[in-house]
Amino acid sequence: MKIKYLLPILAAAGFVFAIYTVIKGNKPIPVAPAVAEPASAPFKLFIAGSGIIEPKSRNIAIGTPLPGIVKTLSVKVGDKVKIKTPLFYLDDRDTQAELAVKRADLAKAQAAINEAQASRKDTQSLSDLAEAVTDRRAISSEELLRRRNALQISTAKLKSAEAQVQQAEAAVLSTQTTLARLVVQSPIEGEILQVNIRPGEFAPAGTLNTPLLVLGNLDQLYVRVDIDENDAWRFDKNSKAVAFLRGNRNFKVDLTPAYVEPFVVPKKSLTGDSTERVDTRVLQALYSFERSQLPVYVGQQMDVFIESRDSSGNEGTGL
Amino acid sequence: MNHIALKMLMGDKGKYFGIVMGLTFASLIMTQQPAIFLGLMSRSYSFISDVGLPDIWVMDSKVQFVDDIKPLQDTELYRVRGISGVEWAMPMYKGLLKARLTDGTFQTCNVIGLDDATLIGGPPLMLDGKLEDLRRSDGVIVDIDGARDKLGKPSLIPGGQPVALKVGDSLELNDHRAIIVGIAKVTRTFQSQPVVYTTYSRAKSYAPRERKLLSFVMVKAKQGQDPAELTRRIRDNTGLAAYTQAEFMTLTYEYFMHNTGIPINFGISVLLGFIVGAAIAGQTFYNFTLENLRQFGVLKAMGTSNWTLLRMILLQAVLVGSTGYGLGVGLTALFGYLMRHSILAFKFPWQLLLFSGTGVSLICVFAALISIFKVIRLEPAIVFKG
DSSP, X not given: OOHHHHHXXXXXXXXXXXXXXXXXXXXXXXXXXXXXXXXXXXXXXXEEEEEEEEETTOOEEEOOSSOEEEEEEOOOTTOEEOTTOEEEEEOOHHHHHHXXXXXXHHHHHHHHHHHHHHHXXXXXXXXXXXXXXXXXXXXXXXXXXXXXXXXXXXXXXXXHHHHHHHHHHHHHHHHHHHHHHTEEEOSXXXXXXXXXXXXXXXXOOSOOSSOSEEEEOTTSEEEEEEEETTTGGGOOTTSOEEEXXXXXXXXXXXXXXXXXXXXXXXXXXXXXXXXXXXXXXXXXXXXXXOGGGOOOOTTOEEEXXXXXXXXXXXXXXXX | OHHHHHHHHHHSHHXXXXXXXXXXXXXXXXHHHHHHHHHHHHHHTHHXXXXXXXXXXXXXXXXXXXXXXOOBOTHHHHHHHTSTTEEEEEEEEEEEEEEEOTTSOEEEEEEEEEOTTTOTTOOSEEEESOGGGGGSTTEEEEEHHIIIIITOBOOSSTTSOOBOOOTTOEEEETTEEEEEEEEEEOOOOSSOOOEEEEEHHHHHHHSOOOSOOXXXXXXXXXXXXXXXXXXXXXXXXXXXXXXXXXXXXXXXXXXXXXXXXXXHHHHHHHHHHHHHHHHHHHHHHHHHHHHTHHHHHHHHHTTOOHHHHHHHHHHHHHHHHHHHHHHHHHHHHXXXXXXXXXXXXXXOOHHHHHHHHHHHXXXXXXXXXXXXXXXXXXXXXXXXXX
16 A cells, blocks of 8 residues: 555544544443432422431330349340339348348347336336335335336336337338339330340449430330421421331331420431530421331331421411 | 645655644644543542432532532431422532551541432442442442552562452551442542542541531432522522532532643643644645645646635645544544553543644644645746746
């Protein structure tokens, strides 16, 4: 081939290659699909909020009236408990010992009564003898006075001994109450949701960051919806609401309004972090739902949409 | 006549090559430099174009470009979600965090936190592992360029290439343990930092303690909803800035245009290419016409019309022009092809073909014009002179 034609041929090839590069180099970037389709509101105008599942009884963080080492734990997670079912026992050895001492004190006090009674009987008979003498000259008035006084003293001693018994009995009862307080019982009928103590651990009394036990009645679940204070004016508690399970939007349920807490609380970022941050204040509305419709657990988060009225209106709903 | 014109042009191979080469280089510079420029600029917003699913990006109203993060409160997500016309709204964390590598060095990474449930906004292409694997504890996905290079483990041979990270390796992100569960391919960004994808809640635990950590809210408009109308509604209702994907790309691009020297530098290069190309090609073409003036004179003396001569010159100009143009764009494409695996930014859209085509055409018209004036004013008698 002649060299003079080489250049135009090369040029044509170059142009074709450039067009190929243009076409190949400008293909659209593939779009990463969503792993789970996000939930979307079924209403035209709506408020969105995050909800958290809780039992109707709320989550009861069981505390102990007395601090102490846990001796035995009589329930495990998932156990259904009735009212007054013992949940765990605290170490009671010292209280038991104290009870023995108190009982011995009671026995001693009771023995003292017998002694006082005998003594009174003695003084009574002596006094009776003296009183029975009809001839006043047969007995000196001093002797008579002494015997009467002796009777009064012994009567007072008997009363005192009886009071001592009452005191000892009360002491025994008090120790028995302390003993009863070392057994922590269920305040409601419900299910054990969480157990954070084990035998041998120290259970402190007071408010704890990690509750000793969490108890709740799961017969009816509520979803607690946080509504941003900026959206609170649009909220109508009687309007329709739908909750979607996170991770699969096919699980959705219609909500029935239960109640609204008329107290706006600081919202915490639901990070589960120990230092949760306060972002803004939120109105909390509670909704109930048919439990059989959703495979949910207590504490799970849900995406909730609440229908709202025309957002341009400027009249809110009175609570 | 056309035959004569071609013979005239290609007769002197040296001159012919000279003209074509001049135009080739002009065309090469006018294509390759803007291609690099466009490549660089497209990298400024490549993160936005990589996240294809959302239509609208919501952010603080003072955000100037994609890497200018001004975080929002977490509750803004729900406010945006509650605006009518929003199909869904998802949070995204984007921030620079330090990763500590096995050899003790630190590397700043671009950490992207995706919504925990849906993982919307993930990398466009997974090379290893699945996006769902992010749900595993401490799971992160790194981009292949970062895994190979900046985050790579030290080479076994001193001075050798770093060993690429694989699925199962671990990283230390801001003192937290992170396990690599996937390798992704992402478009390079302007700063070319390694990209680490993880879930939103995990990204928040990696990030240093701050009150606000939500970088963007990504919004999908409901079907039939006009995005422009929706962005306006989001702006009015929340006071935040809302941009469609294209608007956000433009915002970022404009920031780089106005605040960096890149456009001026490349603009000068392109202009120089044009001037040098015009000078060389114009001069060579003019010289060539001058040398062939005798032949044109003979043709004119034989009664050839000015119109025919003009057509001959135009034919010559078009031929050298298109040859030079074809070679130039071909070389540019070849350059891009050879550099496709390197760090070089290169983007060759069809508009660029038109741009350099116009440039080369201008040079040819300029060169042809000065020659045409000479030939038209030519006296046929010149043939018989001297």
